[in-house]
Every structure is written in structure tokens, then in C-alpha cells.
Amino acid sequence: MNRHFTDARYYARRTADELALAVHTELDSAEERANAALGRTHHEPTRSERARALLDRVGSTARRRAD
Numbered sequence: 911m912n913r914h915f916t917d918a919r920y921y922a923r924r925t926a927d928e929l930a931l932a933v934h935t936e937l938d939s940a941e942e943r944a945n946a947a948l949g950r951t952h953h954e955p956t957r958s959e960r961a962r963a964l965l966d967r968v969g970s971t972a973r974r975r976a977d
Contacts, residue, residue, distance in 0.1 A: 945952070955963070
């Protein structure tokens with residue numbers, strides 16, 4: 911019987927994760943449409959863009975210190 915509860919908890923969590931991802935995706939597109947309609951052009955950097963900027967800063971700092 912315990913295995914049934916464990917399985918149910920697993921599938922409930924999986925469903926909640928999928929639902930959260932779907933809601934996030936839908937809200938992102940709605941937010942983009944609303945911002946476009948209002949003329950807002952603010953671009954939030956993605957995780958990879960932030961990481962690349964950080965690596966660029968670290969690299970330039972290292973080059974400066976090496977000289």
C-alpha cells in the first residue's frame with residue numbers, strides 16, 4: 911500500500927511541475943505581447959547572456975592583472 915502512495919506522490923509532483931512550466935510559458939508570451947502593445951522594449955538578459963557577461967568581465971580583469 912505504501913508503494914501506491916509513493917507512486918501517487920511522484921505523479922502529483924510531476925503534474926505540478928508540468929503545470930508550472932506551462933503557466934510560466936503562457937505568461938511569458940502574454941507578457942511579451944502586453945509589453946509590445948504598450949511600447950516597452952526592456953529586454954531581461956537570459957541566464958546564458960548573464961553568464962557570458964560575467965565571463966567577459968572576469969577575463970578582462972584577469973588580462974588587466976596579468977599586464
